[in-house]
Amino acid sequence: FPQGVLGSQPFSPHALLEALAAESYLPCRPSTVFAHGLHIFFDMSFALFKVSLAATFVWVVCARTFLNNDQENGELMSQSAVRESLFAELKHxxxxxxxxxxxxxxxxFLKPMYAALPKNEFGKLGVEAVSYALHRFFVERHGWHVKGLEPGARAEGV
Structure with a gap:
């Protein structure tokens, strides 16, 4: 810096900026630079706030449309229709x-056991036979002992 820019004043950043502006080292005064920077900061912050607010409103409107879609159109499904749809998807x-x-x-795995189990007069398995088949399946396949499926559980009232 040229001799005597700061003069005899103690050093401070503000004094340096003032001295530089006075000697035409800066294109404008430091207070103007600060105000301009602050103005840009607030403009950008406000723009970001507006974009965030708009995005929030779009999200809320989309959520409301999604959640109330069936009710607004009057397309409510009965329990039986829901059950049939669910079973069709599971079957698929x-x-x-x-x-x-x-x-x-x-x-x-189950075919030989089904053929060997006793059936009623309609050719269907009874409750005891199904309990036995399930018990045997879970024990052999997974090593699980399911309470209520063990042999004799039906007779004990479990």
Whole structure:
């Protein structure tokens, strides 16, 4: 800096900026630079606030539209329709793709046991036979002892 820019004053950043502005080292006065920077900061902050506010309103409107879609259109589903739709999806998941091979293996495992179990006059398995088959399946396949499926549980009232 040229000799005598700060004069005999003690050093301070503000005094340095004032001296530089007075000697035309800066294009404008320090207070103007600060005010301009502050103005830009607040403008950007306000713009970000407006964008955030608009995004929030869009999100709320979309959520309300999604949640009330069926009620506004009067398309309420009955319990039986929901149940039928759910069972159709489950059946599709089990009978197609990886579920299909799993179902075929399960049928192959249970077929001999089903053939050997006693059936009623309608050709259906009784409660005791189904409990026994499930108990045997879970013990052999998973090592699980399910309470209520063990042999004799039905007779004991469990």
């Amino acid at each position: 998941a089990v009978t197609h793709g990886p579920g299909e091979t799993k179902l075929l293996r399960l049928e192959a």
